[in-house]
Amino acid sequence: MKKELTRQQYLDLYYYMRLNRAVEDTMVKLFRQNKIVGGLYSSLGQEAISVGTSYALEKKDWLAPMIRNIGALLVKGVPPRDIFMQHMAKYDSPTKGKDGTSHFGDLDNLHIVSPISMLGDLIPVMAGVAMAGRYLGQKIVAMTWIGDGGSSTGVFHEGLNFAATQKAPFVLVLENNLWAYSTPVRRQVPLENLADRTKAYGIESYIVDGNDVVAVYSAAKEAVERARAGEGPILIEAKTFRRLGHAQHDPAEYVPKEMRAYWEARDPITLYEKLLTSEKLLDASGKKEIEQNLDTLLAREREFAENSPLPPGELAETGVYCTGDECHKIRAKWERPIAEVTPPKSSVAAVWTIPGFGSGKGSGGTNAPIHFGDTQTAVGKPASEAKSANDGKPVAKVAVKAAAKKTVKTARASASRKARR
Numbered sequence: 001m002k003k004e005l006t007r008q009q010y011l012d013l014y015y016y017m018r019l020n021r022a023v024e025d026t027m028v029k030l031f032r033q034n035k036i037v038g039g040l041y042s043s044l045g046q047e048a049i050s051v052g053t054s055y056a057l058e059k060k061d062w063l064a065p066m067i068r069n070i071g072a073l074l075v076k077g078v079p080p081r082d083i084f085m086q087h088m089a090k091y092d093s094p095t096k097g098k099d100g101t102s103h104f105g106d107l108d109n110l111h112i113v114s115p116i117s118m119l120g121d122l123i124p125v126m127a128g129v130a131m132a133g134r135y136l137g138q139k140i141v142a143m144t145w146i147g148d149g150g151s152s153t154g155v156f157h158e159g160l161n162f163a164a165t166q167k168a169p170f171v172l173v174l175e176n177n178l179w180a181y182s183t184p185v186r187r188q189v190p191l192e193n194l195a196d197r198t199k200a201y202g203i204e205s206y207i208v209d210g211n212d213v214v215a216v217y218s219a220a221k222e223a224v225e226r227a228r229a230g231e232g233p234i235l236i237e238a239k240t241f242r243r244l245g246h247a248q249h250d251p252a253e254y255v256p257k258e259m260r261a262y263w264e265a266r267d268p269i270t271l272y273e274k275l276l277t278s279e280k281l282l283d284a285s286g287k288k289e290i291e292q293n294l295d296t297l298l299a300r301e302r303e304f305a306e307n308s309p310l311p312p313g314e315l316a317e318t319g320v321y322c323t324g325d326e327c328h329k330i331r332a333k334w335e336r337p338i339a340e341v342t343p344p345k346s347s348v349a350a351v352w353t354i355p356g357f358g359s360g361k362g363s364g365g366t367n368a369p370i371h372f373g374d375t376q377t378a379v380g381k382p383a384s385e386a387k388s389a390n391d392g393k394p395v396a397k398v399a400v401k402a403a404a405k406k407t408v409k410t411a412r413a414s415a416s417r418k419a420r421r
């Protein structure tokens with residue numbers, strides 16, 4: 001499964017892991033200065049997972065991060081200042097100061113769906129994004145992450161089963177860091193490998209060392225290619241360890257010292273530096289140059305974030321609820337004829353068919369009082385122009401008229417019943 005990487009790819013993986021760690025280190029400082037307004041979570045020791053998996057995606061692909069996936073945001077192109085400002089609830093932040101953690105996305109440019117706090121809920125959402133991409137013929141892959149704890153939620157199972165039956169081009173990364181808050185994984189799942197859960201959905205899975213960025217990237221690249229080729233969803237279980245507490249407030253004294261020591265000796269960045277040095281891809285001066293670039297970048301980004309104002313009080317009520325077009329436009333657009341994206345032409349095979357389905361006939365052979373969507377009918381004409389086979393009248397109007405006739409009849413019948421009493 002090991003893929004040959006170019007020199008640039010090796011160095012990119014290193015740069016993004018270092019950037020991931022440096023951004024989070026900066027935020028710890030900001031937190032201790034009381035400048036972070038919400039909770040602060042850490043991906044210390046898990047950087048290889050966020051970076052290695054998201055680096056396997058193409059620009060057009062979609063991702064939805066969870067709390068320990070700042071590395072994936074950076075790889076996708078989110079500038080560090082946005083992450084700082086978001087956590088400081090500044091007015092120039094992606095949510096204009098409405099949120100104090102990482103709940104932001106970018107649907108238009110970077111193709112990032114905002115995190116959802118309810119664990120597991122991003123799975124059906126991203127399965128849906130993957131399916132939407134397929135309907136539109138975009139050949140995209142959607143990716144999200146889940147923890148060992150989150151993999152025991154109902155929606156994890158529902159979502160993965162749904163994605164599997166739909167053969168959605170979707171990659172789910174299960175970060176098994178051995179702890180869900182203070183619960184060790186062994187006390188909540190009777191499995192050694194959480195990847196075994198996929199057997200229940202008939203889908204493929206990989207198990208990787210989550211502290212080996214090349215192994216993570218290679219597995220992710222293969223999974224993304226297979227999902228894109230129409231093989232359906234794939235789960236990657238990355239074995240790792242949560243080095244700090246659940247969030248800044250949690251000293252995690254419940255974690256055995258030997259366990260922590262074992263994993264601290266397997267720091268993904270230190271391990272990768274050793275590999276890059278032995279492969280002659282990085283030397284002391286190259287490392288120094290990267291460190292200086294990161295220092296300069298982060299000093300600039302932090303300064304920008306600190307100088308951004310807090311949101312003006314009078315805007316507290318705005319942007320809370322969707323107000324229609326001035327909030328966001330719904331731009332549903334069929335880029336391919338419906339016939340091409342529904343069985344038998346779509347990549348999801350029809351397992352059964354109903355004769356006449358989609359022709360406007362009900363199962364009894366009469367006109368069905370339904371049509372397909374408001375934009376197009378099954379034959380590609382706007383619904384308002386669709387003619388029923390019988391009398392040439394628009395299908396929807398026939399249904400309305402028939403219903404109106406029935407109401408009149410019922411009203412007459414009850415009036416005559418009343419008169420008889």
Ligand SMILES: Cc1ncc(C[n+]2csc(CCOP(=O)(O)OP(=O)(O)O)c2C)c(N)n1
Binds near residue numbers: 146175
């Ligand atoms: C459905 C749901 N239940 C509980 C929580 C509260 N909660 C947030 S994070 C967390 C622990 C998650 O552990 P895990 O999935 O292993 O992720 P990790 O924190 O280790 O990255 C819990 C219980 C939640 N957000 N959503």
Ligand SMILES: [Mg+2]
Binds near residue numbers: 148175176177242
């Ligand atoms: Mg966990």
